[in-house]
Amino acid sequence: MPAEEFVAGWISGALGLVLGHPFDTVKAGWMPGLPACSVLPVQVRLQTQTTYRGIVDCMVKTYRHESLLGFFKGMSFPIASISVVNSILFGVYSNALLALTATSHQERRAQPPSYTHVFIAGCTGGFLQAEGPRGLFRGAWALTLRDTPTLGIYFVTYEWLCRQFTPDGQNPSSGTVLVAGGFAGIISWVAATPLDVIKSRMQMAGLKQRAYGGLLDCIVSSARQEGLGVFFRGLTINSARAFPVNAITFLSYEYLLLSWG
Helix, strand or coil: CCCHHHHHHHHHHHHHHHHHHHHHEEECCCECCECCCCEEEHHHHHHHCCCCCCHHHHHHHHHHHHCHHHHHCCCHHHHHHHHHHHHHHHHHHHHHHHHHHCCCHHHCCCCCCCHHHHHHHHHHHHHHHHCCCHHHCCCHHHHHHHHHHHHHHHHHHHHHHHHHCCCCCCCCCHHHHHHHHHHHHHHHHHHHHHHHHHHHHHHHCCCCCCCCCCHHHHHHHHHHHHCHHHHHCCHHHHHHHHHHHHHHHHHHHHHHHHHHC
């Protein structure tokens, strides 16, 4: 199994994380049952807390308490963990396409795979990067249901946009890769946000001393108490983060594989 895709995925994931971390991390502040030194993603706090009035308020309070360094707090562990996840995603995706089409990454511009194969390979990568020891955290099923089809959509969107703006048989330009990667990130988050909200709520249920009876109970309870709009809470910050992060992720991934090929 070619290893270059896994290495390129790890490096591109690390670069994307550094770019996106200011969107992700804010000081948790003082909340009952949560240590003051904890850090939480912006979208998780917006999806599960009522402390902040919105994205701007969340960022202003982070800057006020932590200065610019507050947006990069706690980055060392995510660099290690998220980079590995990205490595699995891109490595499995590329090797699944290889198994489905018998064409390597370098050959795919001359022999483009079908969108069905791209979707299947993306779903495979999404499923394998989301599954883990289910006892380690709540919301594992929500995470798997979120990532499996969403990452199929992610790669299909990227491939479709690249092909629209690239002559047949040629590699896409850097500008095309940036735009395609950025919009692929946004589209995937539009699809993923409802289950991302549910995942976040199930993971935070213990901290808030509230238990859900399961995935369906969490969905019904959230909709009943806060309306259907709750399932798109955090979409704005996710989309704002998604474009630059996924643009640089795909650009670095494509550049690395092209230079190594």
